[in-house]
Amino acid sequence: MTATLSPATTAVLSLTGVSKRFGAVQALKDIDFDVHAGEVVALVGDNGAGKSTLVKTIAGVYTPDGGTMTFDGKQATVSSPAEAQHLGIATVFQDLALCDNLDVVANLFLGRELYTGRALDEVTMEQESWRLLRQLSAKIPSVRIPVASLSGGQRQTVAIARSLLGAPKVVMLDEPTAALGVAQTAEVLNLVERLRENGLGVILISHNMSDVMAVADRVSVLRLGRNNGTFAVSQTTSQEIIAAITGATTNAVSQRAARRESSPATTPDGTPSTSEEQS
Amino acid sequence: MSAPTPTPEAQSADTTAALPADLQDERLIASQGVSGFLRAFLSRLRSGDLGSLPVVVGLIVIWGVFQLANDAFLSSRNLVNLTQQSAATGTIALGIVLVLLLGEIDLSVGSMSGLSAAILAVGFVGHGWSLPLAILAALASGAVIGAVYGLLYTRFGVPSFVITLAGLLAFLGLQLKVLGKEGSINIPFDSGLVKFAQASFLSDAVAYVLVLVVVAVYVATRLRANQRRTAAGLSTTPVVALAVRAVALLVLLGIPVYVLNRDRGVSYMFLLFVALVVVFDFVIRRTRWGRSVLAIGGNVEAARRAGINVRRIYVTVFVFCSTLAALGGLLAAGRLASANQGSGGVDTNLNAIAAAVIGGTSLFGGRGTAYSALLGILVIQSISNGLSLVNLGSPERYMITGGVLLLAVIVDSLSRRSRAAHGRA
Numbered sequence: 001m002t003a004t005l006s007p008a009t010t011a012v013l014s015l016t017g018v019s020k021r022f023g024a025v026q027a028l029k030d031i032d033f034d035v036h037a038g039e040v041v042a043l044v045g046d047n048g049a050g051k052s053t054l055v056k057t058i059a060g061v062y063t064p065d066g067g068t069m070t071f072d073g074k075q076a077t078v079s080s081p082a083e084a085q086h087l088g089i090a091t092v093f094q095d096l097a098l099c100d101n102l103d104v105v106a107n108l109f110l111g112r113e114l115y116t117g118r119a120l121d122e123v124t125m126e127q128e129s130w131r132l133l134r135q136l137s138a139k140i141p142s143v144r145i146p147v148a149s150l151s152g153g154q155r156q157t158v159a160i161a162r163s164l165l166g167a168p169k170v171v172m173l174d175e176p177t178a179a180l181g182v183a184q185t186a187e188v189l190n191l192v193e194r195l196r197e198n199g200l201g202v203i204l205i206s207h208n209m210s211d212v213m214a215v216a217d218r219v220s221v222l223r224l225g226r227n228n229g230t231f232a233v234s235q236t237t238s239q240e241i242i243a244a245i246t247g248a249t250t251n252a253v254s255q256r257a258a259r260r261e262s263s264p265a266t267t268p269d270g271t272p273s274t275s276e277e278q279s
Numbered sequence: 280m281s282a283p284t285p286t287p288e289a290q291s292a293d294t295t296a297a298l299p300a301d302l303q304d305e306r307l308i309a310s311q312g313v314s315g316f317l318r319a320f321l322s323r324l325r326s327g328d329l330g331s332l333p334v335v336v337g338l339i340v341i342w343g344v345f346q347l348a349n350d351a352f353l354s355s356r357n358l359v360n361l362t363q364q365s366a367a368t369g370t371i372a373l374g375i376v377l378v379l380l381l382g383e384i385d386l387s388v389g390s391m392s393g394l395s396a397a398i399l400a401v402g403f404v405g406h407g408w409s410l411p412l413a414i415l416a417a418l419a420s421g422a423v424i425g426a427v428y429g430l431l432y433t434r435f436g437v438p439s440f441v442i443t444l445a446g447l448l449a450f451l452g453l454q455l456k457v458l459g460k461e462g463s464i465n466i467p468f469d470s471g472l473v474k475f476a477q478a479s480f481l482s483d484a485v486a487y488v489l490v491l492v493v494v495a496v497y498v499a500t501r502l503r504a505n506q507r508r509t510a511a512g513l514s515t516t517p518v519v520a521l522a523v524r525a526v527a528l529l530v531l532l533g534i535p536v537y538v539l540n541r542d543r544g545v546s547y548m549f550l551l552f553v554a555l556v557v558v559f560d561f562v563i564r565r566t567r568w569g570r571s572v573l574a575i576g577g578n579v580e581a582a583r584r585a586g587i588n589v590r591r592i593y594v595t596v597f598v599f600c601s602t603l604a605a606l607g608g609l610l611a612a613g614r615l616a617s618a619n620q621g622s623g624g625v626d627t628n629l630n631a632i633a634a635a636v637i638g639g640t641s642l643f644g645g646r647g648t649a650y651s652a653l654l655g656i657l658v659i660q661s662i663s664n665g666l667s668l669v670n671l672g673s674p675e676r677y678m679i680t681g682g683v684l685l686l687a688v689i690v691d692s693l694s695r696r697s698r699a700a701h702g703r704a
Binding site: 081082093095096097098099100101102106110111112113115118119120122123124126127130142143144148 | 300504512565566567570571574577580582584585587646698
């Protein structure tokens with residue numbers, strides 16, 4: 001697989017005009033969204049903006065009421081999570097869904113164990129696990145320890161590695177850094193970059209603006225169930241994205257920033273000033 | 280990322296090239312050689328990963344105490360009796376291990392075994408069925424009842440505790456109904472079942488050969504595993520450790536067989552029970568079905584999302600449990616040469632569940648081995664056998680068994696807490 005650096009090629013996954021209603025609530029309206037191979041697209045939005053609904057629609061949990069989905073150049077419909085996986089869309093949900101009592105190998109191959117004769121092929125599975133984890137430069141000391149003994153970042157790694165077993169083309173990560181510490185967050189962000197290097201399309205759902213700015217190529221903003229702009233990360237600032245998320249240039253976030261700026265004693269060493277130095 | 284100084288990094292890069300793929304992480308505490316194995320074992324114990332150790336220690340203590348009280352306890356004759364007493368309830372306990380692995384429970388195994396005994400006796404003695412047909416009918420009743428439990432659980436979401444409590448009562452009633460007015464049916468002594476359960480023993484030579492075969496198969500599979508792991512670039516068990524284990528296994532099997540052979544020998548019934556334990560151990564550890572059972576016991580939602588057919592696993596586990604209970608009922612009926620209203624009474628039920636827990640299978644699901652049925656039932660039957668040797672009866676037996684069960688559950692809870700603290704789940 002050649003990882004094309006320029007996302008100018010056709011999208012591996014693209015949605016046009018996708019809508020979803022729940023009773024009287026229009027959760028999604030005319031959503032356009034696409035991901036290219038070797039690209040990280042962040043999906044951001046406030047609570048209730050429709051991020052989860054969109055993710056679940058792509059993952060096959062919900063069926064959209066309208067709109068089309070194209071996968072790998074062909075029109076596709078997914079009506080179940082299994083179908084989405086089969087198609088090549090892997091999703092890592094926030095709760096990871098790992099079995100604490102089983103070891104890393106067992107978790108990675110859960111539901112698709114390899115066999116030799118009549119018994120599980122532990123040797124090949126262990127070998128495969130190492131190959132997969134090395135490919136992600138994952139830092140897991142042993143694959144024969146129960147998942148319960150791993151740190152949050154390592155568990156996230158295992159969950160992501162598991163999603164890669166089916167050789168997907170698109171990986172969706174739902175809040176992968178939500179409960180992680182600084183170092184572990186960095187580890188997961190490295191992992192996301194590794195996925196991009198391997199030529200996968202990555203959809204990153206996150207509330208954390210610094211993570212988004214650190215790793216994403218593009219940011220797609222949802223607001224109240226509609227598209228509210230797509231930004232190339234290299235040409236935007238987090239203020240601009242926050243404005244799109246909240247729908248106003250003056251919002252709670254910018255007001256806070258302004259307040260802190262106006263009282264010099266508490267000014268952090270220059271959020272706005274650094275941008276000036278760089279330019 | 281913290282950047283280590285170049286020198287150690289270069290060194291570690293050199294060493295990793297030679298190490299197997301699973302030992303390359305620098306944080307792994309190297310445990311090579313015999314002392315390394317010992318150290319790893321001790322640290323596992325300290326962290327609360329006790330495995331079968333508490334029950335083995337318990338068994339040694341119990342045997343020591345009873346041997347001091349009455350030196351007939353560890354005689355060959357009594358130990359043969361002990362194996363005979365253990366087989367039936369042990370088989371039932373094996374089924375309980377399976378449901379406990381799912382984090383569920385079956386309270387009706389006693390009634391189930393009684394019902395199965397009643398069906399066998401009425402069919403075989405009352406209606407003149409052939410023995411295989413009667414056995415098949417009894418086992419089928421277990422399978423059907425297990426399937427009903429499974430369907431009730433998966434379709435209606437009724438807790439297994441309640442379903443099987445209802446089953447406990449209902450099948451006790453059915454057992455009485457099947458047995459009819461007399462309430463007790465004797466099974467002829469010359470029937471195959473009674474002969475099998477009372478008077479069939481391996482000849483000495485066959486028993487020894489069997490021990491050698493088991494050890495040889497163990498060594499062969501381990502060597503083959505080593506070969507495959509080397510080919511795959513993974514670490515292997517040192518040959519010394521392998522030899523030590525093979526000798527340990529030889530001693531562990533050889534001495535009991537020698538002791539039993541000084542009396543009647545290894546009974547077919549006990550051999551059947553042990554064979555079932557070995558088969559189920561393999562099924563739990565080395566098949567997709569067993570892996571699914573453990574996964575569901577650990578995290579149902581994760582298992583479901585991994586694409587495991589959770590309902591099918593629940594139903595099959597309940598079917599296995601009830602069928603094993605039915606088989607246990609047949610063995611008990613054969614040993615007593617009768618089926619009566621007391622078959623599979625309160626004792627059977629609680630002993631089977633207690634055995635699984637005492638043997639080290641967690642009540643919380645996802646942890647345990649088939650061997651806990653064997654170890655647990657040996658503890659329970661040793662207590663009951665030993666107490667009757669020192670002329671103490673049911674009151675003491677109930678109280679002491681209760682105490683041991685409580686102790687086992689406390690050990691389970693404590694080791695669970697300690698495992699959590701040491702990150703071993």
